[in-house]
Amino acid sequence: MKNWFDVLVGSDLFGDILSDLGPAGVESIGIAPWGNLNPERECPSMFEPVHGSAPDMAGKGIANPIGQIWSGAPMLRHLGSWDVGDAVEKAISLTLADSKIRTPDIGGRASTQDLGEAIAAAVSQAK
Secondary structure, eight states: OOOOOSOOOOOHHHHHHHHHHHHHTTTOGGGOEEEEOOTTOSSOOEEEETTTTOGGGTTTTOSOOHHHHHHHHHHHHHTTOHHHHHHHHHHHHHHHHHOOOOOGGGTOOOOHHHHHHHHHHHHHHHO
16 A cells, blocks of 8 residues: 655754655655745745755756745745646646656756746646
């Protein structure tokens, strides 16, 4: 039996450890989204990729943009745009399933821009 978690709730430290272990299990920490939510909406919530800004990859065009793009999906849902958040997630899935466009961390040779543009183009198909 497969188990699936949409949301894990924990302290910042525990959540940070889990968010690193999950994507590391599929060999790319660059694909995981992260969110620090304020459910009462008294303070802003924050959405970002698990890997952060990847300064060691800056300007090289090799960073995987999926974590950053995927972080937009829960942010959009948090802001009330469920259909657009769903379309972003589906576009990521479509791109990875139907495309050979991959950044080096997931076995390809595409640039950050190439993968980002492929996902953006897939959003219209995903709606």
